[in-house]
Amino acid sequence: MKRVASWLAAVGVLAGASTSVSALDWAGWRGPQRDGICREEGLLSQWPEGGPRLVWKASGLGRGYSSVAVVGERIYTMGQRGKNPRRVFVIALRRSDGRELWAREIPGTHHPNSTPTVDGDRVYAIGATGELVCLQASDGRLLWSKNFGKDFGGKMMSGWGYSESPLIDGDKLICTPGGTDALVVALDKRTGATIWKGRAPGEAGSRGRDGAGYASVVISHGAGVRQYIQLVGRGLVSYAADDGRLLWHYNRIANGTANIPTPIVDGDLVFCSTGYGTGAALLRLRPDGNDGVRADEVYFLNAKTLQNHHGGMVKVGPYIYCGHGHNKGFPICVEMATGRIVWGPERGPGSGSAAVLYADGHLYFRYENGVMALIRATPEGYRLDGRFQLATLNGKSWPHPVIADRKLYVRDQNDLLCYDLAAR
Helix, strand or coil: CCCHHHHHHHHHHHHHHCCCHHHHHEEECCCCCCCCCEEEECCCCCCCCCCEEEEEEEEECEEEECEEECCEEEEEEEECCCCCCCCCEEEEECCCCCCCEEEEEECCCCCCCCCCCCEEEEEECCCCCCEEEEEEEECEEEEEEHHHHHHHHHCCCCCCCCCCCEEEEEEEEEEEECCCCCCEEECCCCCCCCCEEEEECCCCCCCCCCCEECCCCEECCHHHEEEEEEEECEEEEECCCCCCCCCEEECCCCCCCCCCCCCCEEEEEEEEEECCCCCCEEEEEECCCCCCEEEEEEEEEEEECEEECCCCCCEEEEEEEEEEEEECCEEEEEEEECCCCEEECCCCEEEEEEEEEECCCCEEEEEEECEEEEEEEECCCEEEEEEEEECCCCCCCCCCCCCCCCCCCCCCCCCEEEEECCCC
């Protein structure tokens, strides 16, 4: 665990993040690097019959596809409660047993899709209709708020609502209103004041639609320039971290229905995939002039070869693992540098899209039908080391699983399940 803590400390320095987290925390969307990688060890390498032990179940969270952030003694998520009227809340639970500590109502009625981001003593969350709030972590008190539509002329590419989780980078909060003059913006995380607004590309390409997509921003240092990369309605875009100038954009990966998976960044490389019959692409970033960056396509894989719908992808060593197929979670292993399919796609034990997480040598596939699968993360071939049916199935089982302090947290609409993963 000391090695894990040292790694996280290094990440904080490299990313410029100010969040005070331990090796046992998961402060936001897809973890400390937004890559779906948990670096804890000592987890079960095989699951017993019926799956790991259920530690507790919390109920009353309401509707929504939000995952969870786990920091200190609290768990944070979002949910829509009530029927008439419908009301949206950011919710804090006690980590030890799931008991509710506080719930703060925010504007809107649509069920939330995004995961809160925790930074120090503050929690940041985005509602499906574009309400960005900053709350006191201890009691949920509202500190400041913005509305993507009113404040930035924002819009979504399609009708499922804002789904990104805000990025905290140093003193800045980065988010994606989707407006023409403010496609991506940087705000002062303490006050909400605008630092810069990144304009949408003037010639964005013919594929996709204008507005924000469903992914979350990631940080890259490709071509030696610190930048924010995001998947929006017209494809991939990148903005310089210092002043928000548009560095590059890539339209071929866009579709007109929903662009969802968070991109993978690795040095000068950017990998992205979308569903709805689109495909996958690898880009290489190169310097362009004094302070510019260009993105060159290394390869493009058609949808029959690889398309990730909305379960996300993880990079382990030189390989990418994910669920392949539109609304399918067929396990597949791809060599990132070349696009070569190493193994798969396999049928897998569940059905529907699969949200994917990596920890301690294994892939955790959470299928739409409520099946959890433990798959060996190896290029040597597909190997299933465990499966079980989640204790609840309240609808489409989509929220991404989280591992923190050897506990598996799985949000299922009104319920949150906590399983013990510690090896005995």
